[in-house]
Amino acid sequence: KGYFNPAVTLAVVLRSRCSLRDGMAYVAAQLTAGIAAGLTIGWFHAAGPWKDITYELGPGRGYGPACAGVAELAFTFLQAYVALACGTAATPASWRTKQNNYSGLAIGSCYTAGGVAVGAVSGGELNPAVCVGVAIASLCHHGAYVPPHAPLSNCLAFCTWELAGGLLAAAIFRKTHPGEFRKEPLLAK
Numbered sequence: 001k002g003y004f005n006p007a008v009t010l011a012v013v014l015r016s017r018c019s020l021r022d023g024m025a026y027v028a029a030q031l032t033a034g035i036a037a038g039l040t041i042g043w044f045h046a047a048g049p050w051k052d053i054t055y056e057l058g059p060g061r062g063y064g065p066a067c068a069g070v071a072e073l074a075f076t077f078l079q080a081y082v083a084l085a086c087g088t089a090a091t092p093a094s095w096r097t098k099q100n101n102y103s104g105l106a107i108g109s110c111y112t113a114g115g116v117a118v119g120a121v122s123g124g125e126l127n128p129a130v131c132v133g134v135a136i137a138s139l140c141h142h143g144a145y146v147p148p149h150a151p152l153s154n155c156l157a158f159c160t161w162e163l164a165g166g167l168l169a170a171a172i173f174r175k176t177h178p179g180e181f182r183k184e185p186l187l188a189k
Contacts (some may be wrong), residue, residue: 005127006030006159007166011080014170016181032095034129035136042140054142057134058154060120065154068122069161075114075163076126077172082110084173089180127184128159 003009006027013023039167045051059068086103115124125131135155174181 004030004129005076005079005083005166006129007076007094007127007162007169008080010085010163010166011084011170011173012088015084015088015173019175024180030129031132034132038133038136039140041133041137045137046141051141054138055134056138056154057123057125057131057151058157060124063121064156069157071118071121071124072126072158072161073165073168075110075124076120076162077169078165079107079110079114079126080166081170081173082106084169085177089177122158124163125158128162130160130164131155 003012003026009023009026009030011019012018013020018026040169045055059065059116086100086106091100112127114126118124123134125134132155135151138151
């Protein structure tokens, strides 16, 4: 188990492959890591050669919040769905091994495709912990000329869209992989 993304953790908890308690611990660790990374980047940015430039969390130039949000939702959904399909689904009986050696490549490819496809639209964070880190870094050091534009409200909006992507991935996975779920009677004795 190695989830670095709270949206994926949400999907895995909803998939019942991780307990709620463990999922909450993962999310706490992921967000703490995002805060630590944001503080570190903010401090390095303040001492670096581009200290006058502001790197902020928000929609790309020429795009609105809704467009950026939908882009984050779509690619976070894709990433979480692939993580569920490759990382939590049972291997087919026809395979000679129970190991799944392609899940890391598939999940990493989703991040790459999402970052390239929507980087200019939303920044392509695709991860609430990354959004927290970018917002914290922006608050720590925002350049000499331009203060950040609402990093906390943008962080909350992006995190909401990304968590919705994880929720949607869990719901669609349940519909597309019904054999992965036990059938229990409506009225258990």
